Amino acid sequence: MRHNRNFFEKVWLITLQIPRGRVTWYGAIAEMLGAPGAARTVGWALGALTPAQARAIPWQRVINKSGRCSIRNAEHAPADQQSRLEAEGVIFDARGYTDFGRFGWSGLDPDEVDFLLARARLPWE
DNA sequence: GCCCTGACTGCTA
DNA sequence: TTAGCAGCCAGGG
Numbered sequence: 001m002r003h004n005r006n007f008f009e010k011v012w013l014i015t016l017q018i019p020r021g022r023v024t025w026y027g028a029i030a031e032m033l034g035a036p037g038a039a040r041t042v043g044w045a046l047g048a049l050t051p052a053q054a055r056a057i058p059w060q061r062v063i064n065k066s067g068r069c070s071i072r073n074a075e076h077a078p079a080d081q082q083s084r085l086e087a088e089g090v091i092f093d094a095r096g097y098t099d100f101g102r103f104g105w106s107g108l109d110p111d112e113v114d115f116l117l118a119r120a121r122l123p124w125e
Numbered sequence: 126g127c128c129c130t131g132a133c134t135g136c137t138a
Numbered sequence: 139t140t141a142g143c144a145g146c147c148a149g150g151g
Contacts, residue, residue: 007148026133030147037146043132044148064133071132081132 005117007033011045012053013120014108018061021089022105023098025065032113039065047073056123060084061105067097 005013014029027039035041046059060081064070069078069085082092090103108116 030133035147037134038148039133040131040146041133041148044130045132047132048149059132062132066134069132073132076132078132 007035007038007041008045008048009122010117011042012049012057012122013116014113015046015057015059015062016120016122017108017116018058018105020058021103023061023063023085023090023100023103024105024107025063025100027065028107029062032108032110043070051075053124061088063098067100069096 010033011029014032018024025039026042027036029042030036030038042062046057046062049057049059054075060069063081063085069081071078071081078096082096085098086092090098092098
């Protein structure tokens with residue numbers, strides 16, 4: 001497949017598809033984009049959102065694979081991300097872990113990703 | 126093209 | 139169970 005968008009934009013488009021009250025992890029998004037080892041780059045892409053863009057992208061629904069919030073951003077602390085998710089109905093235990101079995105997003109099939117990247121627009125486009 | 130950075134991961138101790 | 143560490147990869151300088 002061939003896309004004109006850069007990796008960051010692809011990450012944002014995928015993130016937009018995560019339903020309210022569901023979460024996924026960095027590596028899962030990287031895998032959907034055909035770059036299984038690029039989990040760190042996914043985190044970087046979300047960190048690169050401007051404050052205005054961050055209001056349009058549900059970045060809080062992407063957490064690390066262990067089920068915890070690992071955000072490191074000047075604008076937001078892990079506790080902020082967790083409370084945003086709790087406001088959507090995601091439950092965390094006392095140690096800050098959530099259960100992918102209950103709140104995990106099933107993700108997109110390769111053909112769905114293909115269609116999305118070819119057709120979807122980012123909110124500010 | 127080389128080098129550094131980062132909201133990650135999986136393995137080892 | 140937690141901590142450290144090396145590999146990971148796209149962008150930017």
